[in-house]
Amino acid sequence: MLKYVIRRLLQMIPVVIGATFILFCLVFALPGDPTAGRCGERPCPPAYVAAFRREYHLDQPLIVQYGLYMAKLLRGDLGVNFYGNTVVSELAARYPVTVKLAIIALLVEIFIGITAGVIAGVRNGRFLDYLILVSSLVVISIPIFVIGSLAQLVFGMKLGWFPVTAGDGSWNQLVLPGFVLGALSVAYVARLTRANLIENQHADYVRTAKAKGLSGLRTVTVHTLRNSLIPVITYIGYDFGALMGGAIVTERIFNVNGIGNFIFRSINQRDGVSVVGAVTCLVLVYLLANLLVDLLYGVLDPRISHD
Known part of the structure; x- marks a missing residue:
């Protein structure tokens, strides 16, 4: 049973990487300006837009953005959203x-x-x-x-x-x-x-x-x-x-x-950091729920073995 659980957990790693990559590309490759509307009815000053894009690495190529995001994710950090709040605290609330x-x-x-x-x-x-x-x-x-x-x-x-x-x-x-x-x-x-x-x-x-x-x-x-x-x-x-x-x-x-x-x-609000962080957590929940279901099979039907 323990070997089966460990094997399933290891199989989750490429699934999480693939899911987060597709999700990250879909969210951040979409057209649109995340600074639109942040300065009221007037367009934001170019200096503010440049600083915003630099802070959230939006001025970097998409693959570089994803690499930086995954480096944070491995530390349990889902990032800081476009309003200065950590995604972890937003989800925890x-x-x-x-x-x-x-x-x-x-x-x-x-x-x-x-x-x-x-x-x-x-x-x-x-x-x-x-x-x-x-x-x-x-x-x-x-x-x-x-x-x-x-x-x-x-x-x-x-x-x-x-x-x-x-x-x-x-x-x-x-x-x-x-x-x-x-x-x-x-x-x-x-x-x-x-x-x-x-x-x-x-x-x-x-x-x-x-x-x-x-x-x-x-x-x-x-x-x-x-x-x-x-x-x-x-x-x-x-x-x-x-x-x-x-x-x-x-x-x-x-x-x-x-x-x-x-x-x-x-x-x-075009807050891509929050969307990616929240859905990444949902992917993990799905995978763990599927693992729990597979373990319950052996309880319901003794003929099913996880050795």
Whole structure:
């Protein structure tokens, strides 16, 4: 197991280098002047522009800029953004809010999605199955900004059950945006769980368990569901990386001061240092989430070995 983890961590190094290089080129090679609007309605003086470009190495070739950035990254330094703040401090101030939001969305995704999928799989071809399939299809078909706006209107303004905006990012203020963020994933998890559960119900080991006299509930919970969750765990692990990155649309709708909102503002302000630093952290989160999912395979299915 330890050798497998070390090997996977070493494999992450070229992935991080390649991802950061592509991201750096995409961000800093785009046309546009990052000093535009920094001096009000008047254009910035040439001396200020020259000093700004020199401070952030924008006067250097792109490959030199990337080399300087990677030298800082190896020391754990994500750089200083165009407003004089370190990217690490900016992310540290916002990541706790995004983590809370991701945890709520993940819990919604796991408990509601898997439960609905199991019910639909067990009741295959019956009313509950069709109801869950149609409901999930409706959720998938509606854009997330529509779901968020409707949730604000109904549960926030009409019923008054939840705050309309996130405010200071406390747990109760993030419940509604967490449900909205996890709504799309709930639909996919439910359909994926249902499909795998139905497929595994016809497996030989399930027929053997039933022949031994095991109840339907025990057969599903102990045998069928465990193997059916492997592809579901794969999807949840991938989605967890996305949730940890924050959802730009959801955070904008509910004014959540998280990573997604930070990336959105940084793009609007042409703050390339903040964009590259934030997305680099997201790449690391994705890679670590995928590693965790691979390790969980061995727990769910003993036949899978990481030796």
